[in-house]
Amino acid sequence: MDYMDIFGVWLSVFLTLSIFSYLYKDNPFYKAAEHLYIGISAGYVAVISFWQQIQPNLFGRLWPRIDVNADMGIFKSAWYFVYDVLNWVSTLGGWLDRSIFPANGIKGFDEISWIYVIPFILGIFMLLRLIPTLGWLARWAIAYIVGMAAGLRFYGFLNSDVLMQVKAATVDFSGDWWSIFNGLILLVGTLSGLVYFFFSKEQTGIVGKVSKVGIYFLMIKFGASFGFAVMGRISLLIGRFDDLIVSNSPENYYATMWLLSAMIILLGIWAFLDKPKPEDLAS
Amino acid sequence: MDLLKKIFIALGSMDRRFIFLLVGLSVLLPKLYPDFFTLPIKASSHSQRVFDEIDALKEDSKILVSFEYGPSTKPEIHPSAIALLNHLFSKDIKVYAVALWPDGNFMATEAFSQVADKFGKIYGVDYVNLGYKPGGEAVVKGLVSDIRTMYTVDLLGNDIDSIEMMKDVTNLLDLDFIFSLSAGYPGSKEWVQFACDPLGIPMSTGCTSIQVTDIIPYVENDQIKGILSGMPGAAEYEQLVQGALSERGVAVSPGKASINMAAQSMAHVVIVLLIILGNITYYLTRKSGKNGGVS
Known part of the structure; x- marks a missing residue:
């Protein structure tokens, strides 16, 4: 195992213990690990999204690879001049290596897809949020995303979650007694649960009684969800303990033991120094 | 009986950090001593x-x-x-x-x-x-x-x-x-x-x-x-x-999941016991609250 691997193990143990230290109370270790986690996650997602989607699927469609010997015409030449300008900007005037905009276009597609100019412009609008005077243009991009997502999801939810689930809630009286009994419970649970969320009528009388039955069904659902949530969190705890145990091996120079000891001592000192002074308490 | 009540109420007001420690140990011990915590796994x-x-x-x-x-x-x-x-x-x-x-x-x-x-x-x-x-x-x-x-x-x-x-x-x-x-x-x-x-x-x-x-x-x-x-x-x-x-x-x-199931089950047992304890304590404190405190 080389030193970089060992450093990685020590770092992962340190960050794990830093997060766990929150169980004692909020402290600088936890804060540092939390900030690092959020920053790295955001950076990682941004880089991956750029190289896996924006560069090959957007820029690749707008500026596909071209035959340099072929006659392109004035319009296409101008379009690829824009490409060269973008390359000049992305390489800081040629100072950096050419990577985002390789020479003669991006490999993957044969023809320019002009329709992709629209998402390209909307993407630029989104970035204009950083300029207060032009920030309003970002609303156009957001409007497109919201509208597209709503339309796209509408069909999926209507088909899979409404129509197919309504069909599943019907009682099949041709089945055996047990399946009919199960079907009836499902039907009563579904209807009473829906009545509980029906706010157009005061929940008194028969409506109130049915909605009360609905509450019991909802409680069972929440109980099951809570149970599964606990199960999931314990699984994650086991995963971290697994790593901490492996990291405590002689090959890793007992990373867990050393870092845990150091952290307990430092947290002890920090807690001692961080004690509120009597005059603070008085004020 | 009053002593039992007091014990339950005292346990109910236990520092949350002890509970974290208890759950942590319930996971750690089966991992460190797997031979003592072997449980069968049946497919659902x-x-x-x-x-x-x-x-x-x-x-x-x-x-x-x-x-x-x-x-x-x-x-x-x-x-x-x-x-x-x-x-x-x-x-x-x-x-x-x-x-x-x-x-x-x-x-x-x-x-x-x-x-x-x-x-x-x-x-x-x-x-x-x-x-x-x-x-x-x-x-x-x-x-x-x-x-x-x-x-x-x-x-x-x-x-x-x-x-x-x-x-x-x-x-x-x-x-x-x-x-x-x-x-x-x-x-x-x-x-x-x-x-x-x-x-x-x-x-x-x-x-x-x-x-x-x-x-x-x-x-x-x-x-x-x-x-x-x-x-x-x-x-x-x-x-x-x-x-x-x-x-x-x-x-x-x-597989890793099979190995870890003993730890998972032990943690569940501890959590269920803590939930039961919490409910008993809540019931007792609510009742004693109505009666004007523990006598």
Whole structure:
């Protein structure tokens, strides 16, 4: 195992213990690990999204690879001049290596897809949020995303979650007694649960009684969800303990033991120094 | 009796950090002394269904495995991924991996590196890793119409048309099965809504425990063919795969989920006891509060 691997193990143990230290109370270790986690996650997602989607699927469609010997015409030449300008900007005037905009276009597609100019412009609008005077243009991009997502999801939810689930809630009286009994419970649970969320009528009388039955069904659902949530969190705890145990091996120079000891001592000192002074308490 | 009441009330006002310590120990001890905490694992009907569906696939069938989880949920789902790849490769089924989560790239790469060599599987011939695309349901819709609109290259940067096993695959209709390894959005739900229900492609899932109550209606309605529920589901599936591979003469060591189930069960016992204790204390304090305090 080389030193970089060992450093990685020590770092992962340190960050794990830093997060766990929150169980004692909020402290600088936890804060540092939390900030690092959020920053790295955001950076990682941004880089991956750029190289896996924006560069090959957007820029690749707008500026596909071209035959340099072929006659392109004035319009296409101008379009690829824009490409060269973008390359000049992305390489800081040629100072950096050419990577985002390789020479003669991006490999993957044969023809320019002009329709992709629209998402390209909307993407630029989104970035204009950083300029207060032009920030309003970002609303156009957001409007497109919201509208597209709503339309796209509408069909999926209507088909899979409404129509197919309504069909599943019907009682099949041709089945055996047990399946009919199960079907009836499902039907009563579904209807009473829906009545509980029906706010157009005061929940008194028969409506109130049915909605009360609905509450019991909802409680069972929440109980099951809570149970599964606990199960999931314990699984994650086991995963971290697994790593901490492996990291405590002689090959890793007992990373867990050393870092845990150091952290307990430092947290002890920090807690001692961080004690509120009597005059603070008085004020 | 009053003494007992006082003990329960004192336990109820115990510092929360003792509870954390207790839960931590309930996980740690079975990990450090596994021989003292061995528990049997019995497959549930849902895990058995997943196994039966995968086992029914013929040699050279094509399955899309979607990696929608990351390091934060790895302990719950990764064992399912390993057991699944063991099962698929032992049956010579071709695996097409995609990721709807950016971290899915790492998870898929790690899973393939753990299993593929053991079965002598070759990249591009027996399995391919297409990698992550952002967009959630939009990516699923893209794969439904034409895989090449979403993927021009695989995760390693190879031209998709130069990959042998991609030659006769245009869209999801060319595949026989979908398996979603899901930790949230986008995940199993999106595969059901935008691929499996509209196209009628069979699908199974291995998901985090917290998702189970959201996914189970699809399973009960046969929109999803079985579910591996978190770590327990993974352990059950591992046992089923291990049994099947042993019958075929393939040696497979016990999976991580099976090893960790004792710790999981012990922690559950401790939590259930704490919930009961908490309820007793609450009942006593409420009652004594009404009577004007503990006498």
